[in-house]
Amino acid sequence: MKILITSGGTTEKIDSVRGITNHATGSLGKHIAEIFLEKGYQVTLVTTKQAVKPNEHPLLTVHTITNVESLLTTLEPLVKNHDVFIHSMAVSDYTPVYMTGLSEVESAHRVSDLLQRHNTETKISSKDDYQVLFLKKTPKVISLVNTWNPDITLIGFKLLVGVSKEELFAIARKSLQKNKARYIVANDLTEIDENHHHAYMLDESNVYEADTKESIASLIFERVTNHD
Amino acid sequence: MKILITSGGTTEKIDSVRGITNHATGSLGKHIAEIFLEKGYQVTLVTTKQAVKPNEHPLLTVHTITNVESLLTTLEPLVKNHDVFIHSMAVSDYTPVYMTGLSEVESAHRVSDLLQRHNTETKISSKDDYQVLFLKKTPKVISLVNTWNPDITLIGFKLLVGVSKEELFAIARKSLQKNKARYIVANDLTEIDENHHHAYMLDESNVYEADTKESIASLIFERVTNHD
Known part of the structure; x- marks a missing residue:
């Protein structure tokens, strides 16, 4: 066994x-x-x-x-x-999909559009006072x-x-x-x-x-x- | 020294x-x-x-x-x-402020209103396909x-x-x-x-x-x- x-x-x-x-x-x-x-x-x-x-x-x-x-x-x-x-x-x-500043989320036409985005920087910038992290369910x-x-x-x-x-x-x-x-x-x-x-x-x-x-x-x- | x-x-x-x-x-x-x-x-x-x-x-x-x-x-x-x-x-x-399902973010009048919310559950529910985590800058x-x-x-x-x-x-x-x-x-x-x-x-x-x-x-x- x-x-x-x-x-x-x-x-x-x-x-x-x-x-x-x-x-x-x-x-x-x-x-x-x-x-x-x-x-x-x-x-x-x-x-x-x-x-x-x-x-x-x-x-x-x-x-x-x-x-x-x-x-x-x-x-x-x-x-x-x-x-x-x-x-x-x-x-x-959950696993990260996309991380961005609050302003991009506020100005998005539809919030769910952001789920199609991807971070291109290897270390995400830390300039914004607030950040938003989108996550999706893992199997x-x-x-x-x-x-x-x-x-x-x-x-x-x-x-x-x-x-x-x-x-x-x-x-x-x-x-x-x-x-x-x-x-x-x-x-x-x-x-x-x-x-x-x-x-x-x-x-x-x-x-x-x-x-x-x-x-x-x-x-x-x-x-x-x-x-x- | x-x-x-x-x-x-x-x-x-x-x-x-x-x-x-x-x-x-x-x-x-x-x-x-x-x-x-x-x-x-x-x-x-x-x-x-x-x-x-x-x-x-x-x-x-x-x-x-x-x-x-x-x-x-x-x-x-x-x-x-x-x-x-x-x-x-x-x-x-950054440090977490609030985590919620995508639907609450989509239906929020202003996304920034969610920064005032707090999670009350000690282990955040994992029912939604997508979750959104709001974070604020640390000192x-x-x-x-x-x-x-x-x-x-x-x-x-x-x-x-x-x-x-x-x-x-x-x-x-x-x-x-x-x-x-x-x-x-x-x-x-x-x-x-x-x-x-x-x-x-x-x-x-x-x-x-x-x-x-x-x-x-x-x-x-x-x-x-x-x-x-």
Whole structure:
């Protein structure tokens, strides 16, 4: 059984010096990778340069990506030849299209015309008091997994902020069905700090719970290997 | 002589999970700090969590900041009690004000009205195909240094992308005058990679040149201690 894990957060470039980053340390993905490696499984980790990573290990292969585009290109062949995919990476949901001063937006005949423009400078000028950045939705990586490999066991993640347990569960179960995931790990940013990480792991009828990154990793390991 | 150094790049939050980051590893600032520490100077380093840092050292104090606001609050008292300020940090020139779907911008009576709005959700919804992020200029940290401490020896940095040497020099000399800096270190992103870092160090009448981060650090050390 080959295990594919993503960790860290993607960055979408605005220009050659600035980018929009999804904050994620990569430490949960590191714990998950470590437990599978310890138990003798072959692990492929897709992560970012900034993310914390497990130590080198004979069973570990690491691929480094930057943005959603490079994530998609890297993942497609990997999803096709792995048995389990644990997608803990924080993926950018929008990517920059065009950045300009407020005055160009105010004087545009139709604001949507600006979506056809592109920045030609490599470092966008910083003269205006206000700037406007147009962004477009990125492809939802998790929704493509089943089309790439319908047989893979998919573990998805859902991070929300300050919602009720009911709302968290409802959104997680929707993701479970929509993406044909085996489990969704649902967590709330307000319940995550340096030492704690509260999460629920849900399928259609069960809910498992964990309180630290280590115990989330153990729980995922147990659930995944239980279905061997 | 007490040396204050900034390194790394600031991040301005969009919401609780996303931010705009100025890419900078912190490695030039690390080299500069190390050379002053080796020579027995007291060094204060203002940097970010993500940046690479020198090893612990009895003469080194490290302050960690995130965004421009925390940088300003941290720097003001430090600039007042240091003799030299080497400002190599990549500072965000814009900070998010409001993020919304394209439709709200299209239907706004005046686009500038949206600058008064604020996001209330902690994680901004990602339903729209296009989103629009409004940003406002941040205070120019380097321009405040002289008002905080007119006696400090200020070394500023100017990073441009793909410009001629003449343009780079002209912009660096303008910054020299405007910010009452002792030197500006001017560099072009197209001349920086893993192993090389080409930079010019300019004052009103002289130009010094270096080709690696180590030699830039040595050059700054020589120039600064030359004026003891």
